[in-house]
Amino acid sequence: MTMETTEVTADLSTGQRLALLREMILIRTFEEAVLREYHADKSPGFDIGKGLIPGEMHLSAGQEPVAAGLCAHLETGDALTATHRPHHLAIAKGMDLRSLAGEIFGRESGLGHGRGGHMHLFDPATHFSCSGIVAEGFPAALGQAFAFQRAGTSNVAAAVAGEGAANAGPFHESLNLAALWKLPVIFVIEDNDWGISVARNASTSVPTNAVRAAGYGMPGVRVEGNDVEAVHAAAGEAVARARAGGGPSLIEVHTLRLWGHFEGDAQGYRPELADVPGRDPIPAYQRKLRDAGLLSEADLAEMEGEARTRVEDAVEHAKAAPAPNPAEALKYVFVEGE
């Protein structure tokens, strides 16, 4: 079993590279808009239950390379399970932005008609789901992969969770079962160094989760540098293997939590806080493409403009949508007519 550090500069076309950047910019634009709207009406002070977007908010800024690099290989019919920090993956998987924003705002127009919220996004159109319970997305991905296998399709399931989740039982049970039954699953660990306030070296007994793959009989790789192209390369291999019937793989990406664990987190526990903005992967990738002569200012302006238009449309749509009717609070507990 391999435990390699990938620093591949993959053989990508300019179009593919620009598409990766475009995806990351769309995600960041969305997260910045949620950040703005979330904090717009919670003062004076900070009251988590107040405002147009209430509740816990876990944003994914800094982790865009994982979503863009992985989802570039996923088809609409492939499944993806995510966590309490799901927006980047939902967007890269192709979720309708209006439905996503509507759910975050708790509107009837939302994906779950306001019943779920931002940690509970279930989208049959893109086979996307997530859970607020750490590590509970792994088993579901196994089941989706099982169904694809039984149906004789070449669809695959990807399960993404944080490095903290890799210490939970369901992760280990799922790796064993996926390998045992050769299920078409791609396990992706987003190592952002932190599980809330607990540093990875205070929670994890091995230097990288890639080594854990060997214990379950599957290939494991670690991608350093929060590098979207390296994620793309590693995910490409793993997805191809799964599609071809070669069974599951594990990829750990060393990524970055650019903001707090949730909004309102002062991050007093985080000693490297001052360095964090300088490690933002998006300006870094822009620089790389610009230096290579692949990205013009006009390209970038167009990407940013398009992202802004799409995101603000989704936000406006959510704000204008009606709130759910309190008289229908009990609707959807069971299938109607059953």
Place this chain on the structure above:
Amino acid sequence: MSISTGTARARQSLPVEPEAGSRRLNTAKALQEAIGSQMEQDDSVFVMGEDVAAYGGIFSSTTGLLEKFGPQRIIDTPISESAFIGLGIGAAVEGMRPIVELMFVDFFGVCMDQIYNHMAKIHYESGGNVRVPMVLMTAVGGGYSDGAQHSQTLWGTFAHLPGMKVVVPSNPYDAKGLMTAAIRSDDPVVYMFHKGVMGLAWMAKNRRSIGAVPEQDYVVPIGKAKVVREGSDVSLVTLSLSVHHSLDVAEQLAGEGISVEVLDLRSLVPLDREAVIATATKTGKVIVVDEDYQSFGLSGEIAATIAEHDPALLKHFSRVCVPDVPIPYARELEYAVLPTAARIEAAVRTAVTA
């Protein structure tokens, strides 16, 4: 770490519900104080859980304790609830007194086997030969749009399963006294604090989340309810954050000449059935206000307790609970299913005219 002092400590008696005095604390500080004081006196006590050290507990249950007691006794864990709750059980079996935090009660699903098949059953299965003096501390409750997996109370589920005591403080005084009693108990105690009673700066709060707390150590006995407001027309039997709403409604309706008694259960296991029967006998009209799911739980248990005592006692019984639905995310929906002051008030008005 010494591991043998726990049982001896538990037998030393402390004042029971002394005068509250004039020093005011919020519930979180009262809870931290109880843990800190017991830790100072008994080095077999330690705290373990996710984000309990540098962070001080997501809902401030352990703020400041790392600075006082260091990382050997205030211990951050991986996200491995079965392992660390099970570890707590093993340590307790060997004589330590762990306080283990399950960050949200909603997460019990990933570790319930350790809790109900082990923590709760070892004493019985061992024929009384093995004790599990452990506190499982956990945050409960909704009201701030945290959705279906982070807003439940679930105390009825724990109370249903034999072998663990269950306490649910509603205010700072009880929070300190019940935590002190829980740490010193030789039985496993599930200590459930509602996020909305802690007095957190970042969450809406009722003024009752701040109150007078004695500086000395004391206990609030586990299994003893308290009439927190006397009344003669209707009894509200309730607990946790719903006590705050019930008192608000009682105060408001007093102006109209409606006299509401409020019974704060404080413990579910053991349940103070005498106190329930006493208030039912007094008013003959009982409303259970419970933020847990309505069916198969606490509210039915209260009705059964009264009916078993005297089926003719009640002229009126109703419940203000969460109808059997996952807690919705959208504020409009969540507040339609929570036991709000408006729902309690409507229930009282119905009861007095019944």
